[in-house]
Structures are given as C-alpha cells and as structure tokens.
Amino acid sequence: MKTWSEVAEVQPLASKIIMNSIKKGRISHAYLLQGERGTGKEAIGLLIAKGLFCEHKNGIEPCNECTNCNRIATHNHPDVHWIEPEGASIKKEQVENLQKEFSYSGMESNQKAYIIKDADSLTVNASNRILKFLEEPSKQTTAIMLTANGQAIIPTIKSRCQVIELKPLNPSSFQQQLIEKGMAKETAVLMSALTNNLEEAIAWKEDAWFAEARKLMVQLIKIFTEQHQDVYLFIHSHLLAHFKERAEQERGLDLLLLALKDILYFHIGNEKAMVFFSPNDDLLEKAAMIFSQEKLIESLDAVLHAKRKLKQNVQPTLVMEQLMLQIQG
Amino acid sequence: MKFIIQRDQLIAGVQDVMKAISSRTVIPILTGLKIEAKQHGITLTGSDSDISIESYIPAEENEIVNVEQIEEGSIVLQAKYFPDIVRKLPEKTVEIESDDNLKVTIRSGKAEFNLNGQDAEEYPLLPKIQTEDSFEMPIDLLKSMIKQTVFAVSTMETRPILTGVNIKLEDNKLTFIATDSHRLASREVPISNANTEFRNIVVPGKSLNELNKILDDAEEQVEISVTNNQILFRTRHLNFLSRLLDGNYPETSRLIPDQSKTKIQVKTKELLNTIDRASLLAKEERNNVVKLATQGNNQIEITSNSPEIGNVEEEMSIQSIDGEDLKISFSSKYMIDALKAIEYDEVTIDFTGAMRPFIIRPLNDTSIQQLILPVRTY
Numbered sequence: 001m002k003t004w005s006e007v008a009e010v011q012p013l014a015s016k017i018i019m020n021s022i023k024k025g026r027i028s029h030a031y032l033l034q035g036e037r038g039t040g041k042e043a044i045g046l047l048i049a050k051g052l053f054c055e056h057k058n059g060i061e062p063c064n065e066c067t068n069c070n071r072i073a074t075h076n077h078p079d080v081h082w083i084e085p086e087g088a089s090i091k092k093e094q095v096e097n098l099q100k101e102f103s104y105s106g107m108e109s110n111q112k113a114y115i116i117k118d119a120d121s122l123t124v125n126a127s128n129r130i131l132k133f134l135e136e137p138s139k140q141t142t143a144i145m146l147t148a149n150g151q152a153i154i155p156t157i158k159s160r161c162q163v164i165e166l167k168p169l170n171p172s173s174f175q176q177q178l179i180e181k182g183m184a185k186e187t188a189v190l191m192s193a194l195t196n197n198l199e200e201a202i203a204w205k206e207d208a209w210f211a212e213a214r215k216l217m218v219q220l221i222k223i224f225t226e227q228h229q230d231v232y233l234f235i236h237s238h239l240l241a242h243f244k245e246r247a248e249q250e251r252g253l254d255l256l257l258l259a260l261k262d263i264l265y266f267h268i269g270n271e272k273a274m275v276f277f278s279p280n281d282d283l284l285e286k287a288a289m290i291f292s293q294e295k296l297i298e299s300l301d302a303v304l305h306a307k308r309k310l311k312q313n314v315q316p317t318l319v320m321e322q323l324m325l326q327i328q329g
Numbered sequence: 330m331k332f333i334i335q336r337d338q339l340i341a342g343v344q345d346v347m348k349a350i351s352s353r354t355v356i357p358i359l360t361g362l363k364i365e366a367k368q369h370g371i372t373l374t375g376s377d378s379d380i381s382i383e384s385y386i387p388a389e390e391n392e393i394v395n396v397e398q399i400e401e402g403s404i405v406l407q408a409k410y411f412p413d414i415v416r417k418l419p420e421k422t423v424e425i426e427s428d429d430n431l432k433v434t435i436r437s438g439k440a441e442f443n444l445n446g447q448d449a450e451e452y453p454l455l456p457k458i459q460t461e462d463s464f465e466m467p468i469d470l471l472k473s474m475i476k477q478t479v480f481a482v483s484t485m486e487t488r489p490i491l492t493g494v495n496i497k498l499e500d501n502k503l504t505f506i507a508t509d510s511h512r513l514a515s516r517e518v519p520i521s522n523a524n525t526e527f528r529n530i531v532v533p534g535k536s537l538n539e540l541n542k543i544l545d546d547a548e549e550q551v552e553i554s555v556t557n558n559q560i561l562f563r564t565r566h567l568n569f570l571s572r573l574l575d576g577n578y579p580e581t582s583r584l585i586p587d588q589s590k591t592k593i594q595v596k597t598k599e600l601l602n603t604i605d606r607a608s609l610l611a612k613e614e615r616n617n618v619v620k621l622a623t624q625g626n627n628q629i630e631i632t633s634n635s636p637e638i639g640n641v642e643e644e645m646s647i648q649s650i651d652g653e654d655l656k657i658s659f660s661s662k663y664m665i666d667a668l669k670a671i672e673y674d675e676v677t678i679d680f681t682g683a684m685r686p687f688i689i690r691p692l693n694d695t696s697i698q699q700l701i702l703p704v705r706t707y
Contacts, residue, residue: 078453103489105558
C-alpha cells in the first residue's frame with residue numbers, strides 16, 4: 001500500500017478522513033491509528049509522513065520517488081523519528097531521546113514527525129512524558145501513534161489525539177488472496193483465522209514446524225477423547241518439545257483454541273464456520289461426545305487464560321500442565 | 330566515484346568527523362560517514378543529527394597535491410570500520426573507488442578492501458551555506474566566550490530551552506547568555522564586520538562543548554552563520570553545524586540589577602581559594618552553602634557550617650568595600666564556577682541585599698557578567 005488510492009481499497013473510511021484533512025490542509029497534530037495486525041497502520045503512518053515532506057506531491061499523493069519519500073520509507077529521514085519497541089517494550093532511554101527531540105529544531109526543515117509503533121507498549125510513566133508534548137505541540141510537529149490495542153492507551157493520551165479506527169480485514173477477501181497465491185482452501189481458511197499478514201501466512205504454510213504443530217493439536221484432541229489419562233505424558237513427551245519459544249507456544253494455544261471452537265460449532269450445527277477440522281471428520285463426533293457445550297466454553301476460557309499467563313512470563317510448562325488439568329476436569 | 334588521496338590527510342579528516350558520529354543513533358544512515366568527491370576536493374561528513382561535522386580536503390593546497398584522479402560522486406561508508414581501515418593501510422596514498430552497486434574498493438599498496446556502501450542520497454541534507462548572512466570572529470575569542478558561559482546551562486530537562494546558550498547579535502555586539510535559573514553567565518564582545526542580526530538563537534550547551542573541543546587554538550578566524558534551524562561555525566577546513574533549541578529564551582536583561590547597595594572589590598584568585606577552602610565543609614545536599622559577611626576595614630569573613638562535621642571561618646582583606654554592611658549566603662559551587670570563568674585578576678561584586686541576586690564583573694569591565702542567586706538561610 002504505497003498510495004492513498006491503494007489504502008482506500010482496504011480502509012475506505014479511515015483513508016477518506018485523512019485524505020480530506022490533507023486536502024484542506026488541516027492535518028491534526030496527533031493521530032492515534034488503531035487496528036489489528038495487517039490492517040495497514042504502518043502504511044497509513046508512512047503516507048502521512050511522506051505527505052508532509054514530499055517535494056513533488058501529486059494532489060495528495062506523495063511521489064514515492066523523491067529523496068524525502070525514499071528516506072522516509074527506509075527510516076533514514078532525519079526529521080521523521082521512528083520509535084518502536086526494543087524487545088518487549090519501549091525503553092526509558094527511547095522516550096528520553098524523544099523528549100530531547102521535542103525541544104530541538106528540525107534538521108532539514110521546520111517540520112517534524114514522530115511515528116510511535118506499538119504505542120500500547122509505552123509504560124504509564126512514558127506515556128505521561130509524551131503527554132506533555134501532546135498538550136503543547138510545538139510548531140509543525142505531527143505525532144502518529146500506531147497500536148493494535150487501543151484499550152491499553154491511557155485516556156489522557158487518547159483524548160488529545162485524533163483517533164482513527166481501522167476496520168478489521170475481511171477474512172474472506174484475505175482467504176481469496178491466499179488461494180490466489182496457490183494455497184489449498186482449508187489451509188487458507190485456517191491461516192486467515194490465525195493471521196492477517198499475507199507473507200506470514202505463506203511462510204507458515206511452507207514451514208514444517210507449523211504442519212507438525214497442527215498434527216500435534218489433532219493428536220491432543222484425540223487423546224482427550226480416547227485416553228485422557230495419557231494427556232500429561234503427551235504434553236511432556238511431544239508438546240513441550242515442539243513448542244519451545246514463547247511465540248510458538250502462543251501459536252499452539254491459538255490452534256487449540258480454534259480446534260475447541262470447531263467442536264463447539266459442531267454441537268450447534270454451525271459447520272460453515274469451522275476452520276481447524278473439516279466438517280466430516282470422525283474425530284469431531286467423538287470429541288463432541290466427550291466435550292459438552294458447557295465444558296467447551298470453560299475450556300476456551302482456560303485457553304485464553306493460559307495465553308494471558310504466557311504473556312505475563314509464567315513458566316510455560318506449568319501453564320500447559322494447568323491448562324490440561326482444567327480441560328480434563 | 331574515484332580518487333587517490335594522501336593517507337595522512339584522510340586520517341586527519343576522518344578523525345574530525347568521527348567526533349560527530351555516534352553508534353547509538355536511531356537513524357540507521359547516521360552510523361555511516363559520507364564521502365563526497367568533487368573536482369576541487371573531498372568532503373567528509375559525520376553527524377549524530379544534533380551536530381554535524383564536515384571536513385574538507387582540497388585537491389590542491391599551497392602547491393601540494395592532496396587528491397588526484399578525481400571522478401566525482403558520493404557514497405556513505407560504515408563509520409565503524411572505515412577509520413580503522415584507513416589508519417592501518419600500508420602505503421602513503423589510498424585509492425577509493427565506488428561503483429554503481431554501492432560497492433566500495435579501498436586500495437593501498439597491495440592491500441585491497443571491498444566494503445558495502447550506502448546510497449549518499451539517503452544521507453541528511455545539510456543546510457546550504459549563505460556567506461552573506463555571516464560574520465567572522467577569532468577562534469580563541471569564540472572559545473573563551475563558550476568557556477565563560479556554557480558551564481551555567483541547565484542540566485535539567487524540565488525546561489529544555491535552558492539547556493542551551495542564548496546567542497544574540499545586535500548593534501554590532503555579540504552576546505552569549507546561559508542560565509539555569511539559579512545563576513546566569515553572560516559575555517559580550519563587539520563585532521565589527523557583521524552584516525546580519527539575530528536574536529533568540531539558542532544553541533544546545535552540549536554542542537558548544539563539543540565545538541570547543543574540536544576547534545584548535547590557532548589564531549584564525551571562524552565564520553558564523555545562522556539558518557532557520559541550524560547554526561554553522563566554519564573554519565578553513567571544517568564546518569561545524571548544530572541544531573538549535575526550539576522555543577523562546579526567557580528575557581534576561583531585567584534580571585540584572587542596575588544599582589547596588591554594597592560593592593566590594595577583591596583579588597579573584599584569593600577569593601577563589603578562600604571560597605574553595607570553605608566549601609570543603611559545605612555539603613552537596615544543602616547547595617554547598619557558604620556565608621560571606623562584611624566586617625569594615627576592608628575585611629570580609631567567609632564561613633561555612635555543617636553541624637555534623639564542623640565549621641570553618643576565614644577572614645580576608647580585600648581591596649575596598651563601599652555601601653551597607655552585608656551578610657549573605659550562596660552556593661560555593663556557583664561562586665567557584667563564576668570566578669574561574671572570569672579570567673581577570675580583580676573583580677567587583679555588586680550586592681543589593683541578602684535576598685537579591687549579586688553580580689560579579691571584572692574590574693572596570695562589563696563585558697563579562699556572572700549573576701548568582703543567594704541561598705536563604707536562617
């Protein structure tokens with residue numbers, strides 16, 4: 001998405017709001033773009049920044065050719081500052097640097113832009129420091145904050161930004177894209193439930209790890225239905241060995257979540273919405289015998305809890321063991 | 330791009346620009362060093378976005394050829410490796426060549442390095458220099474102006490504008506002012522050939538400290554010009570640019586009292602030593618307070634008292650006292666800084682009461698002023 005017309009196809013409303021304010025020369029001093037992964041936050045942020053600095057703008061479209069556009073795209077423009085989390089969060093040093101930047105004049109021009117990625121990873125303290133700038137913006141400064149989790153932004157910041165909500169991607173159009181890339185329909189459906197990012201989906205499909213992970217989850221459901229006393233053994237002998245990194249564990253739990261959801265769909269006869277199993281899988285029927293609707297809802301809740309615990313750095317083995325006990329019980 | 334250059338010249342140039350390059354920069358291209366070849370010479374550029382340094386190596390100087398076989402062009406090289414490579418090359422001359430794929434070849438004797446360069450288009454554009462809006466002054470004068478003011482800038486980020494030195498050029502007078510709101514240092518010099526005027530230019534103290542380090546003590550002129558967002562200091566082969574602080578510097582002229590109730594005249598060195606001794610017992614957390622009391626007969630007494638440690642008293646004879654008797658407390662650190670900055674043998678200090686700021690000036694000279702706020706004690 002390198003032009004506003006391309007963005008307009010995916011995000012018609014959001015792009016219209018911003019395009020109109022650019023046309024009328026009324027760009028807000030701060031934007032908060034919130035939308036899920038893959039909804040084009042970064043592309044929109046880039047376009048706003050390019051629009052501010054581009055030398056050969058064609059109407060509202062930046063040229064994408066001049067040195068300013070090129071340098072913004074490669075993060076090399078000295079007056080466009082990118083702040084992205086180093087590791088899990090935005091570090092204190094980065095915020096201090098940013099604060100210092102607020103007080104300096106621009107390097108090449110009189111205007112400056114700040115793009116803060118994953119603005120929800122700012123601590124409350126750091127947010128409050130940025131607040132000061134949002135309250136008293138200096139001349140010609142534009143802040144663009146990107147977040148996937150608008151709820152985590154403190155209200156004092158929100159109230160000082162123009163909040164632009166990006167609409168979630170339409171899963172069927174994403175599936176269509178995946179199928180066009182040569183993915184089988186079932187895989188495409190599953191991928192679209194797991195991610196919004198085209199490249200990521202294709203990379204996973206190619207990855208043997210992912211195929212194995214999926215197989216393991218099918219086995220896990222099987223063990224739950226057939227010999228649930230072996231679950232404990234299974235997670236230690238197979239699951240934990242395969243899901244080593246935290247990102248992998250989260251992905252595994254996502255798969256488990258989808259599998260359990262499908263069993264629930266089987267109960268209520270919503271076969272169309274299934275993503276993990278194919279509707280005529282034998283295992284589904286067997287699993288539905290073991291898992292009642294209430295139990296499924298409890299289990300789904302337990303999986304979500306487990307995901308949250310992983311995020312909070314709880315020991316993964318313990319999380320898994322507890323989760324299995326909860327699903328069994 | 331291609332050229333052959335004298336290695337010593339290149340090393341000196343690289344060393345200068347390396348002072349501006351920081352490895353911790355957020356903008357990836359700034360980890361590099363830009364080399365630009367023109368028929369008349371080679372320009373090296375380094376920057377950490379706050380300050381930028383350009384070093385110019387002319388192709389020919391005093392009939393000595395520094396650079397030969399120049400094919401014009403420019404490239405950005407990794408600053409982490411390039412200086413060490415240049416320093417350790419075997420021969421007296423270095424050949425540097427870059428191709429369209431941003432591959433750089435460095436040859437010297439039989440050694441050959443191939444480095445990956447970056448596109449010079451990506452490098453920040455430094456403001457164009459307009460020589461008509463500039464003025465000149467001797468380097469040593471500029472350095473002493475920096476030394477006499479920059480120590481007083483604020484180190485607190487709460488009021489960022491005070492972390493800089495306010496520079497004014499008005500009515501053919503150049504003024505440097507720095508304050509951290511507890512003290513103020515100002516220095517004024519006449520400038521004869523200025524064809525520009527500006528006020529409310531605030532240069533970060535950090536940049537000036539850096540400039541002070543990089544300028545040689547040579548008796549040469551430095552040319553200063555100010556653009557919208559940067560200030561340029563230009564010597565024969567070196568351009569030093571600094572970004573400015575954004576915002577309005579507080580009006581300081583009204584802070585300086587124009588009359589005084591007590592005026593003393595004292596030998597700078599003696600007072601400095603006395604205060605320094607008294608400060609030994611003054612405690613950091615209590616602002617290093619020392620007391621000064623006039624005693625008539627051209628005597629003053631300096632005391633300091635920390636109940637937990639002990640106290641110190643010292644009487645000293647001074648040149649003269651005029652006006653009311655006075656007892657005043659102040660930070661010894663500020664006093665020492667101020668006295669050190671005044672490079673004159675004798676100073677006059679004007680007091681306007683124990684609760685009002687006092688001002689230190691060299692004898693019969695108002696071009697240097699050091700203002701200090703007293704400390705309230707009971």
